[in-house]
């Protein structure tokens with residue numbers, strides 16, 4: 001079985017990958033250096049595994065590895081256990097999805113969690129399923145909420161002690177955004193913390209769930225009853241930091257997109273919330289885009305790291321700014337642009353942490369004749385300076401490696417009223433590229449200064465995570481099908497391999513029987529082909545797929 005001590009030590013232990021982010025801090029850093037900048041050019045495929053079936057689409061999963069077994073999830077709520085040395089299948093689990101699921105942005109899953117003898121992951125019909133690691137049999141199954149109301153689940157659960165912490169997906173349907181804690185072994189709910197001001201939290205007392213205080217104040221930063229369907233779904237999951245004992249979750253956009261219907265800050269949408277993992281109480285919250293009008297979900301992980309003897313966390317937000325926060329109290333240290341063009345705000349005020357807006361909100365449709373308000377062009381687009389794909393932090397170089405995208409959008413507002421299970425947007429949009437030669441860019445950001453130390457451009461939008469190692473390497477994938485390794489110090493491309501479909505997964509590395517392995521899933525999909533407007537047309541030629549690729553270095557070169 002997998003113990004909490006092992007999970008909490010995941011980043012240091014090199015023989016396994018036990019948690020999302022290669023550790024609960026999600027730095028995606030490995031101290032391994034057998035594969036390094038000097039020999040990575042010799043990396044070759046050890047095995048490849050096909051997810052099979054007729055179902056493909058986006059493969060965003062981060063695999064986990066324990067005792068020679070890889071646990072990986074795929075599109076359409078599927079999961080596999082595979083021999084991590086040979087690529088041989090051990091079991092496959094195929095969740096029976098009902099008709100009418102409502103995932104907003106492709107049928108993806110970003111990975112599971114290991115706890116004891118269980119492998120736990122979430123499904124597109126908003127369930128959590130715990131499988132026996134050895135047999136793949138279902139041990140428990142819990143429903144998060146009704147998929148017909150727009151709830152779904154795509155993230156990897158966060159493990160803290162005996163519990164798993166999960167958010168929800170469904171922000172585009174006006175769901176109740178919240179973080180939930182369950183006993184990992186039984187699936188039994190321990191607490192629920194809605195993240196929108198006004199909703200009641202719950203906590204377990206014996207056999208009952210009892211009230212545990214209202215989140216914030218009752219709808220104070222929302223007009224009327226708008227908080228009730230305010231969304232703010234923490235759909236990307238969270239991080240846990242043992243030094244502060246806090247769990248950090250990013251919250252999504254407020255619903256509906258039409259911001260004129262909800263004047264006010266709309267707390268705690270587009271925020272980082274720091275939660276006490278035992279009670280679900282919000283210790284602090286920091287909002288990035290008050291009264292968001294551009295779908296700038298604030299779900300990006302706030303990745304804990306230490307610098308100048310301070311405890312910080314960093315988050316590259318969809319709104320184009322790279323935030324460094326004091327992770328003990330949520331005070332902002334800095335916010336600097338990591339994309340070339342930000343037109344919704346002039347800057348983030350250093351003292352208050354609030355944006356100085358640039359007067360670039362779509363017009364209020366109730367003030368114009370007809371249904372459509374004035375359209376504006378804004379950058380970044382709603383798919384963000386950075387979307388869900390995780391960045392990594394290398395304590396050796398002191399740099400964050402951010403998968404960024406350069407694009408803008410035409411956006412306008414329309415009238416809308418809430419209806420359960422229907423999209424709650426009140427907006428129309430069309431994403432546009434900004435430059436001819438590239439959209440994606442991996443950028444090395446210095447959290448001390450906000451300076452971009454180097455960048456690697458990519459023609460298609462980057463939709464894969466980055467991973468970095470003590471071997472001075474950064475790995476990332478491209479929609480064009482490559483897994484690439486670049487030098488962590490200067491971005492120089494050192495190796496690439498064509499996987500046969502777009503890479504929108506999250507690379508990992510581990511060591512087994514003396515070999516260092518690198519793995520990533522391949523399979524083009526995610527939000528870009530569905531919502532990318534003009535950009536989607538540019539990448540129409542990319543082929544779908546579904547596989548895991550594993551690489552190693554010839555023995556004599558290690």
Ligand SMILES: O=C(O)c1cc(C(=O)O)c2c(n1)C(=O)C(=O)c1cc(C(=O)O)[nH]c1-2
Pocket residue numbers: 060104105106108153154155168169170171172233235252253297382383387388525526527528
């Ligand atoms: O508000 C939400 O609940 C929600 C959920 C998800 C998701 O679960 O995948 C995405 C988004 N929003 C979203 O805004 C978005 O851009 C997005 C991209 C992707 C993807 O996997 O490529 N998912 C999601």
